Amino acid sequence: MSLTAKDKKMVKAFWAKVAGKAEDIGCDALSRTLVVYPQTKTYFSHWKDLSPGSAPVRKHGGTIMGGISLAVASIDDISAGLLALSELHAFKLRVDPANFKILSHNILVVLAILFPNDFNPEAHVAMDKFLAAVGRALSEKYR
Amino acid sequence: MVQWTDFERATIQSVFEKMDYDDVGPAALSRCLVVYPWTQRYFGNFGNLYNAAAIQGNPMVAAHGKTVLHGLDRAVKNMDDIKATYAELSVLHSEKLRVDPDNFRLLADCLTIVVAARMGAAFTADVQGAFQKFLAVVVSSLGKQYH
Numbered sequence: 001m002s003l004t005a006k007d008k009k010m011v012k013a014f015w016a017k018v019a020g021k022a023e024d025i026g027c028d029a030l031s032r033t034l035v036v037y038p039q040t041k042t043y044f045s046h047w048k049d050l051s052p053g054s055a056p057v058r059k060h061g062g063t064i065m066g067g068i069s070l071a072v073a074s075i076d077d078i079s080a081g082l083l084a085l086s087e088l089h090a091f092k093l094r095v096d097p098a099n100f101k102i103l104s105h106n107i108l109v110v111l112a113i114l115f116p117n118d119f120n121p122e123a124h125v126a127m128d129k130f131l132a133a134v135g136r137a138l139s140e141k142y143r
Numbered sequence: 144m145v146q147w148t149d150f151e152r153a154t155i156q157s158v159f160e161k162m163d164y165d166d167v168g169p170a171a172l173s174r175c176l177v178v179y180p181w182t183q184r185y186f187g188n189f190g191n192l193y194n195a196a197a198i199q200g201n202p203m204v205a206a207h208g209k210t211v212l213h214g215l216d217r218a219v220k221n222m223d224d225i226k227a228t229y230a231e232l233s234v235l236h237s238e239k240l241r242v243d244p245d246n247f248r249l250l251a252d253c254l255t256i257v258v259a260a261r262m263g264a265a266f267t268a269d270v271q272g273a274f275q276k277f278l279a280v281v282v283s284s285l286g287k288q289y290h
Contacts, residue, residue, distance in 0.1 A: 035268035036275060052268055105252065109259045109271065116260035121177035122195050124256065128178055 003129055008075050010126035015072045017118055018111065022069065025114065026061030027053060029106040037102050043095060064103070071134045078137040090141035097142065100135030107131060145280050147222055154273040158258065159219045167261065168212030169205035171254040173198045179249045185242055211250070218281050226284045233288035244286035251278040 003011075018025065031052035033040050047056040067085055074081020089095055108127060111119045119127075147155075176183050177195045186192060189203040198204055214232065221228040236242045255275060259266045266274075 032268045032271060036272040108256060109266075112256045112260040113263055113266055116263070119256075119260065120195075121174045121199065124174060125178040 001129060001132070003075065003133055007126045007129055010123060011072060011075060011130045014118065014123045014127060015069075018115060019069065021114060022065040023058065023062040025107065025110050026063075026065035026068075027058040028061070028110045028113075029103060030057050030061040030064065032106040032109060033099075033103050036106070040099055040102065043093075043099075068107075068131075068134065071130070071137070075130070078133050079140055082134070082137040083140075086138050086141045089138050097135060097139040100138060101132075104128070104131035104135060144223065145225070150269065151273040151276065152222060154270050155219060155222065155277050158262070158270065158274060159216070162212075162258070162261070164212040164216070165209050167254070167257055168210070169208035171250065171257045172208035172211060173201070173204050174257060175250045175253040176204065178253060179246075182246055182249060185240065185246075215281065218277070218284075222277075225280050226287060229281070229284040230288060233285050236285060237289040244282075244289055247282040247285050251275075251282050254278065 034044070034050055034057070035052060041050055044050055044056075047054075049056060051057070067082070070081055070085075071078050079086070108119075108124065108131070111127065112124075176186070176192060176198045183192050186204070186207075189201060189207075191197040191201060192204075217228050218225045236244075255271070255278065258274065259271070262270070
């Protein structure tokens with residue numbers, strides 16, 4: 001299920017529309033992840049405040065979206081573009097890759113809320129495939 | 144038995160009360176057929192499913208989407224025994240329709256996205272949690288009679 005030329009075009013076009021709200025998207029997606037999938041909180045025991053929209057959540061949501069932006073820019077070779085991030089996740093963060101799917105789902109939910117007309121089924125399938133590819137690239141170095 | 148908090152019960156009733164089943168059902172099913180194209184395997188006699196536009200305009204898809212959503216209503220009205228409520232439907236999906244139960248999860252995900260789009264900011268994280276828990280119980284119940 002690799003990205004076709006049509007998928008890449010759709011992702012780039014859609015991302016151009018939504019990138020202005022990247023920090024809001026990241027903040028809301030991460031907030032939902034922590035609330036709806038409470039087991040994910042185990043990765044953030046070092047934060048003072050895990051509540052939706054809190055300062056550390058907003059900041060980290062922004063960081064994550066920066067990585068997604070990088071993936072969009074590297075869409076022709078996501079593995080190469082995300083090499084450093086893959087090593088970070090593999091050797092330092094050691095986030096279980098199941099969580100990439102959880103966060104991806106919540107990013108899609110937030111996109112549906114913020115862009116109900118633009119996030120049509122064609123944009124949805126392209127973004128779902130793209131986020132899955134990002135998850136795979138991040139898991140590359142795990143073993 | 145599944146334990147529901149007062150918030151979860153109230154949320155599920157409220158979300159479904161406000162929902163236009165005849166809009167959400169077709170939107171969710173057609174989205175599922177586009178986003179997860181292998182699900183089209185169950186709809187060989189539905190005619191033109193060739194591309195997203197064809198799927199979204201297909202009257203048989205729309206009709207079936209409404210059927211599915213109205214079927215969900217039974218669980219909304221029987222939250223304390225969804226498993227028994229869906230026993231017969233589970234047998235139907237397993238023995239007659241032969242639907243891989245993983246598809247229920249895929250449709251549930253698409254339904255979540257469609258409801259999020261319709262509700263906007265009112266689809267808060269807590270509402271999402273309640274809605275996804277409800278759908279997880281529905282999905283599990285529909286898979287119960289497979290053997």
